Amino acid sequence: xxxxxxxxxxxxxxxxxxxxxxxxxxxxxxxxxxxxxxxxxxxxxxxxxxxxxxxxxxxxxxxxxxxxxxxxxxxxxxxxxxxxxxxxxxxxxxxxxxxxxxxxxxxxxxxxxxxxxxxxxxxxxxxxxxxxxxxxxxxxxxxxxxxxxxxxxxxxxxxxxxxxxxxxxxxxxxxxxxxxxxxxxxxxxxxxxxxxxxxxxxxxxxxxxxxxxxxxxxxxxxxxxxxxxxxxxxxxxxxxxxxxxxxxxxxxxxxxxxxxxxxxxxxxxxxxxxxxxxxxxxxxxxxxxxxxxxxxxxxxxxxxxxxxxxxxxxxxxxxxxxxxxxxxxxxxxxxxx
Amino acid sequence: xxxxxxxxxxxxxxxxxxxxxxxxxxxxxxxxxxxxxxxxxxxxxxxxxxxxxxxxxxxxxxxxxxxxxxxxxxxxxxxxxxxxxxxxxxxxxxxxxxxxxxxxxxxxxxxxxxxxxxxxxxxxxxxxxxxxxxxxxxxxxxxxxxxxxxxxxxxxxxxxxxxxxxxxxxxxxxxxxxxxxxxxxxxxxxxxxxxxxxxxxxxxxxxxxxxxxxxxxxxxxxxxxxxxxxxxxxxxxxxxxxxxxxxxxxxxxxxxxxxxxxxxxxxxxxxxxxxxxxxxxxxxxxxxxxxxxxxxxxxxxxxxxxxxxxxxxxxxxxxxxxxxxxxxxxxxxxxxxxxxxxxxxxxxxxxxxxxxxxxxxxxxxxxxxxxxxxxxxxxxxxxxxxxxxxxxxxxxxxxxxxxxxxxxxxxxxxxxxxxxxxxxxxxxxxxxxxxxxxxxxxxxxxxxxxxxxxxxxxxxxxxxxxxxxxxxxxxxxxxxxxxxxxxxxxxxxxxxxxxxxxxxxxxxxxxxxxxxxxxxxxxxxxxxxxxxxxxxxxxxxxxxxxxxxxxxxxxxxxxxxxxxxxxxxxxxx
Numbered sequence: 090x091x092x093x094x095x096x097x098x099x100x101x102x103x104x105x106x107x108x109x110x111x112x113x114x115x116x117x118x119x120x121x122x123x124x125x126x127x128x129x130x131x132x133x134x135x136x137x138x139x140x141x142x143x144x145x146x147x148x149x150x151x152x153x154x155x156x157x158x159x160x161x162x163x164x165x166x167x168x169x170x171x172x173x174x175x176x177x178x179x180x181x182x183x184x185x186x187x188x189x190x191x192x193x194x195x196x197x198x199x200x201x202x203x204x205x206x207x208x209x210x211x212x213x214x215x216x217x218x219x220x221x222x223x224x225x226x227x228x229x230x231x232x233x234x235x236x237x238x239x240x241x242x243x244x245x246x247x248x249x250x251x252x253x254x255x256x257x258x259x260x261x262x263x264x265x266x267x268x269x270x271x272x273x274x275x276x277x278x279x280x281x282x283x284x285x286x287x288x289x290x291x292x293x294x295x296x297x298x299x300x301x302x303x304x305x306x307x308x309x310x311x312x313x314x315x316x317x318x319x320x321x322x323x324x325x326x327x328x329x330x331x332x333x334x335x336x337x338x339x340x341x342x343x344x345x346x347x348x349x350x351x352x353x354x355x356x357x358x359x360x361x362x363x364x365x366x367x368x369x370x371x372x373x374x375x376x377x378x379x380x381x382x383x384x385x386x387x388x389x390x391x392x393x394x395x396x397x398x399x400x401x402x403x404x405x406x407x408x409x410x411x412x413x414x415x416x417x418x419x420x421x422x423x424x425x426x
Numbered sequence: 427x428x429x430x431x432x433x434x435x436x437x438x439x440x441x442x443x444x445x446x447x448x449x450x451x452x453x454x455x456x457x458x459x460x461x462x463x464x465x466x467x468x469x470x471x472x473x474x475x476x477x478x479x480x481x482x483x484x485x486x487x488x489x490x491x492x493x494x495x496x497x498x499x500x501x502x503x504x505x506x507x508x509x510x511x512x513x514x515x516x517x518x519x520x521x522x523x524x525x526x527x528x529x530x531x532x533x534x535x536x537x538x539x540x541x542x543x544x545x546x547x548x549x550x551x552x553x554x555x556x557x558x559x560x561x562x563x564x565x566x567x568x569x570x571x572x573x574x575x576x577x578x579x580x581x582x583x584x585x586x587x588x589x590x591x592x593x594x595x596x597x598x599x600x601x602x603x604x605x606x607x608x609x610x611x612x613x614x615x616x617x618x619x620x621x622x623x624x625x626x627x628x629x630x631x632x633x634x635x636x637x638x639x640x641x642x643x644x645x646x647x648x649x650x651x652x653x654x655x656x657x658x659x660x661x662x663x664x665x666x667x668x669x670x671x672x673x674x675x676x677x678x679x680x681x682x683x684x685x686x687x688x689x690x691x692x693x694x695x696x697x698x699x700x701x702x703x704x705x706x707x708x709x710x711x712x713x714x715x716x717x718x719x720x721x722x723x724x725x726x727x728x729x730x731x732x733x734x735x736x737x738x739x740x741x742x743x744x745x746x747x748x749x750x751x752x753x754x755x756x757x758x759x760x761x762x763x764x765x766x767x768x769x770x771x772x773x774x775x776x777x778x779x780x781x782x783x784x785x786x787x788x789x790x791x792x793x794x795x796x797x798x799x800x801x802x803x804x805x806x807x808x809x810x811x812x813x814x815x816x817x818x819x820x821x822x823x824x825x826x827x828x829x830x831x832x833x834x835x836x837x838x839x840x841x842x843x844x845x846x847x848x849x850x851x852x853x854x855x856x857x858x859x860x861x862x863x864x865x866x867x868x869x870x871x872x873x874x875x876x877x878x879x880x881x882x883x884x885x886x887x888x889x890x891x892x893x894x895x896x897x898x899x900x901x902x903x904x905x906x907x908x909x910x911x912x913x914x915x916x917x918x919x920x921x922x923x924x925x926x927x928x929x930x931x932x933x934x935x936x937x938x939x940x941x942x943x944x945x946x947x948x949x950x951x952x953x954x955x956x957x958x959x960x961x962x963x964x965x966x967x968x969x970x971x972x973x974x975x976x977x978x979x980x981x982x983x984x985x986x987x988x989x990x991x992x993x994x995x996x997x998x999x
Contacts, residue, residue, distance in 0.1 A: 264503035264910070265885070266772050266801060266828050267859075269560075269586060272718075273772055332699055332724045369670055369700050390669050392696060393722070 308397065314342045314405040315374070325397050331368055331389055338376060338405060339364040367405070375408045435461045445470040467491060472930050474512055474536065475955065476984045479520030491530035491555075492521070498933050498980055499883075500908055501535055502560060505935060505978070507961055509993045512536045516991075522549040530555040530581075537561065543568030547575035554606075555581035565590035566617065573599040581609040583636075591617035598623040607631040611638035613662050613693060613719075618642040629654045638662025641695035646674050652681040660714075661685070663693035670700045683707035692716035692742075699727040709734035713761075716742040718768045729754045739763045744770040745779035745801060752784030756791025764797040769828060772801075782809030789816035797822040805862055806834045810844025814851035823848055824859035830886040830911075833863035840864050846871030849879075859883035869893035873900020881906040894918035898925055908933040916943025923950050931982035942972030944979055948999035955988055956981045956999045 307327070313320040321341045328334045343364055366372025368389045376388040380399045388396070388403070439462055442448055452462040468491040471477060483489065496512025514536045521528050528550045538561050546553065553576045566589065572582060573596055597619045600607075604627070612619075619640070625647065628634060634655050639648070643664030652658070668675050688708050697720050712735050717723060723731075725748045732738075732751065738759040745767050747755070755762065765788060767780055780802045786809050788795065796819045805827055825845075833840055841862040849855060849872050856878055860868060864887035872879070873896035880903055888894070894914040897904070898921065907929065915938035926932060926947075941958070948956040959978035988998035 262830065264500065264505045265830060266769060266826055267500075267503045267883075267885070268768060268772065268801070269502055270504065271586070272768055330699075330722050330724065332722075332727070387669070389698065389700070392667055 310400060310402050312338065312341070312403040312405065314346065315407050315410070317342060317345050319345070323403065325400065330393055331396075334388075335367045335376065338367060338403075342405065364405075366408075370408060370411075373408055374405050375411055376403065377406055377411075378403045432457070432461050436465045439465050443468070464488060468530075469493070471495070473982050473984075474514075474517070475986075475989050476930075476982060478986045479517045480524075481985070483520060483524035487524070488527070489525055490527055491532070492517075492528065493532040493534075494536060495534045496536035498908065498931060499535075499906070500910070500933055500935070505910070506980075507959065507993075507995060510959065510996060511989065511991055511993070513991060514538050515542045518542045518546050518549075522546075526550065527552060529553055530557075532557040532559075533561055534559040535561065537563040538568070540564050540568035540571070544571040544575075547571045550576075552578060554578055555583075557581065557583040557585075558587050559585040560587065562588035566592050566594050566596045566615065569612075570594055570596035570599040573597070573604075574601065577601075577603065578606050579604065580606050582607075583609055583611045584614050585611065587614050589615055591615050593617040593619075595620045595623065597627060600627050602630070605630050606633070608633050609636040609660075610634065611636065611662065613638040613640050613695070615640045616642075621647050625650050625654070632657065634658060636660035636690075638693060639664035641665050645678060645701075649674065649678040649681050652678070652685055656685075656687070658685060658688055660690040661688050661692070662716075663691075664695065666694050666697040666701050666704075668698065668701055670698075670703070675701065675704060679704040679707070686711065688712070690714035690716075690740075692719075694720035694723065697722040699723050702727055702731055705731070706734050710736060713737055714740040716740075718742040718744055718766065720744070721746075721770055725751050733758055735759060737761055740765075742766040742768070744768050746770050747780070747784075749780055749784035749787065752780065753787045753791075756787045759792060761794060762788075762792040763794050765792070765795060766799040767801055768799075769801040772828060779803065782806045785809060786812050786816075789813040793817065794819070796820055799824045799826075801826045801828060803828055804832060804835045805841060805844065806836050807839060807841055807844035807847075808834075808836070810841065811847040814844075814847035818851045818853070820848065820852040820855055822857040823852065823855060824857065824883070825861055826859065827862040830861065831863045840867070842867035842871065846875070849875040854878055857881040860887060861885060863887075865889050866893040866896070869896040873897050876901055878903055880904060882908070884909045884912055886911045888912045888914060891915055891918035895921055898922055905930045907931075909935070909937060911936040913938055916940055916946075919943055920946055920950075923947055926951060926954055926981060927983050929983065931980065933978075933980050935978040939976045939979055940972060941974045941976055944976055945972065945999050947981070953983055953985075954981050955984050957992070958997045958999065959995060960997070961995045 307324040309322045309324050311320050312323050323334070323337060323341065325334070328337060346364065364372065364374055367374055367376040377385055378388050378396075378400045379402045380386055381401060383401075385404070391399075435458065439448070439451060442451060445468065448462060448466060452459045463485050464487065466486050467488060469482065469486050469489045470493045471482070472495050474494045474496045482492075494514065494517065496514075497506055497510060500506060501510070512535060514533055522545060526549065529552050531546065531553075532555075538558065543564055546556075548571075556572060556576075556579075564587075569582075569584075569589075572579070600623075607627070610627075617640075619642065621643065624639075624643065628637070628651050635657060637651070637655060637658060637660070639651075639662055641664055645665060645668040648663055648666075652661075668678075682704055685708055689711060691705065691708070691712055691714070694717055699722060702723065709731065715735060715738055717728065717731075721744060725746045728743065728747050729751045732741075732747075732754055736758055738755075739761050741755065741759065741762060741764070743751075743766070747767065752767075755765075767784075770779065780800070782802070782805045785798075785800055785802070785805070789812065793816065795817050798820065799822075802825070805825060810825075834844070841860075842865055845858075845860050845864070845868045849858070855876055858872070858876065858879055858881070860883070866889045869888060869892070872882070876882075879901045882897065882901070882904065884907075891914055893912070894909070895918050897907070898918070904925075905928075910933075914934065919934075919939060920943060944956050944958060948954065957980045958976055959980065960976075962977075992998060
């Protein structure tokens with residue numbers, strides 16, 4: 090039988106299992122009420138520890154998105170298969186996903202698992218959570234096939250648990266995310282180390298891609314701004330490009346500059362103005378630096394990592410103080426932006 | 427019809443170029459088989475171990491263009507040990523003997539040596555085209571041999587290879603008589619080249635349509651090249667760093683604006699964002715833009731650039747484009763057909779660079795989208811359902827949520843429904859990669875709806891064997907299946923063993939397969955090579971305990987039995 094399973098026929102196998110359970114439940118359903126759900130909860134808890142926590146948080150969600158509709162339809166389909174009308178399956182689904190209306194809400198007090206199993210009798214009940222049917226399937230299988238699904242289900246469970254908690258930094262997994270080696274280096278390294286540099290010709294079994302940040306030391310340099318008596322310090326290794334440095338400088342000095350203007354003016358409160366155009370000469374200020382040899386240089390000519398290795402301190406000067414580099418080009422630049 | 431001249435048949439077959447069609451043609455009758463095999467010039471071998479070169483040449487004696495693929499796809503992500511195999515040497519040696527007219531060789535994920543490149547360059551007088559994608563094992567010395575000896579070389583295309591760059595000035599090895607170049611791509615090389623040699627090479631090859639430089643080629647050289655290569659259609663820049671006020675910059679900008687024929691732009695391996703405006707003049711003509719190697723451009727610069735590119739059909743970018751940037755793409759690039767968004771910081775603490783919002787925006791604005799590769803921080807079922815509604819034309823849909831097993835963050839549900847909507851809506855879907863938290867349900871949907879699916883990639887998904895069974899039972903056209911870290915075991919593997927003969931290959935790693943299960947499969951299916959890759963234990967002790975879990979299994983159909991070049995850590999059962 091297994092060999093010739095077609096896609097419409099896979100479910101009988103599954104339903105057979107549920108069928109057995111279903112009869113068991115039909116008796117119970119007549120006793121509707123909390124007791125029923127409690128008992129089921131008890132049963133199911135054997136396979137899925139900690140399920141109660143999830144349930145309570147989920148039941149409190151009012152879920153009327155399309156996915157709820159989908160789960161309804163899926164279960165109805167299961168039922169219809171059981172009644173061996175595979176036609177219904179195709180009919181049911183196409184109407185489901187495009188439509189955005191939601192089906193009736195199931196009375197919240199019944200545990201979703203019970204309602205899924207109720208599908209076998211009628212499509213009236215609706216389960217909200219699509220994961221619940223799966224858990225139920227797993228439990229059903231557990232009962233019928235005596236396979237150690239609890240490990241699988243608890244993994245599933247813990248996965249949900251973990252993700253429902255605060256998301257911690259992901260642990261590097263071998264071969265994950267599925268990108269070529271050279272791409273892994275692109276983002277965290279400087280903008281010049283960019284040739285698609287595959288990671289070694291003999292990749293080891295264990296991926297060695299640790300985030301570059303963890304091994305980087307900080308490189309603090311002084312930065313002073315014209316008109317601001319107190320300087321700041323920036324960690325150049327915290328940035329990977331001139332753009333990021335530029336925005337950092339803006340953040341550092343914007344407030345201070347506004348405060349300065351405030352004091353020097355007649356005490357009117359001036360709004361903070363963003364400091365832009367630090368690199369291309371289009372702004373009020375321009376960024377320069379002092380290199381190892383003591384010369385004052387315009388920031389931006391050399392590749393980032395070369396800059397980081399040669400910079401000693403930074404200065405933010407008024408553009409009007411700088412000699413004209415190329416007025417025409419400056420105007421042209423502004424025109425094209 | 428009693429007599430139909432074979433010459434006529436051959437002439438008709440000339441118009442049939444797709445290898446799938448030609449394979450079908452050859453099955454009609456013996457005559458057609460004979461005519462077809464003698465007139466087939468281009469042969470495609472999807473798995474180099476499915477056949478051997480001698481049989482290939484015996485069947486197709488006139489082959490002029492050969493495409494070979496080697497290692498399994500997961501080798502790209504370091505899941506396959508380095509010396510697993512896929513050596514091109516035996517192929518080249520056999521071709522030298524049997525096919526002296528070879529003109530084209532295209533290799534993907536194969537190990538190529540300098541010796542084979544040298545042999546190739548000396549043996550095939552009409553050799554015109556060498557395309558190497560994701561290959562390794564060779565150095566610039568091999569390239570120098572190709573450059574020096576292939577007199578009629580038209581195409582040398584190196585994509586994302588791992589090349590040992592010995593800085594031997596291989597570019598200078600192109601003789602002065604080399605004037606036939608149409609395509610030259612060496613963007614993946616790390617080392618410096620002789621710039622004057624490059625300039626001269628470009629100057630004497632007026633038919634150059636495609637040129638992709640590596641990061642050592644500076645701004646000034648680019649400018650000189652652009653003035654020479656007036657017919658360029660595809661350009662990959664090298665280093666794109668210069669002071670925007672300098673004369674060089676303006677000269678480049680002028681040269682760029684004259685490149686009216688450039689339709690495809692890539693590179694920017696080294697870029698200062700302020701220099702990007704230099705390319706604005708050609709943006710309106712661009713149909714393809716690849717900025718995925720350029721982390722030096724930030725989101726805002728990228729957005730400014732994209733606003734100029736109204737005719738884009740293909741866009742590859744890093745994820746700092748952000749959801750906002752994707753919104754701009756959606757508003758601007760109405761002709762977009764292919765989008766790839768790569769992670770810029772794969773191990774970072776999740777800066778939420780792109781999420782479901784960006785993808786939904788794209789699907790709403792770019793209705794012609796049919797190919798997607800999307801690395802994101804999170805995805806929701808609602809988002810996927812909307813995408814499925816908006817874009818029912820997907821052929822390739824690959825979604826990778828960076829945190830494995832991450833559920834829908836809004837509802838905390840698995841993403842079963844979302845992917846289900848995709849497969850149900852996209853009837854032409856041929857390739858699918860799924861990620862995030864997924865139960866067996868998603869496989870139920872895939873098996874039910876993905877009727878045209880040929881390639882499926884699964885990671886960290888499913889709850890039980892049922893999942894794999896749904897797929898194997900349902901997807902009739904499945905050819906390549908690759909699975910990692912899923913709870914699928916022997917029961918599913920052995921349920922329908924005949925299926926694997928209709929597939930190219932199956933990869934399963936970190937699943938629940940046992941040695942016994944794999945052995946059973948190998949016994950039942952002699953037409954398959956079932957390889958167990960086990961780097962840790964010694965060969966002797968490896969194959970003893972049948973209950974032992976198998977870490978990596980790769981099986982593929984083959985006409986030539988177990989391969990003879992398998993390393994110690996690979997056992998063919």
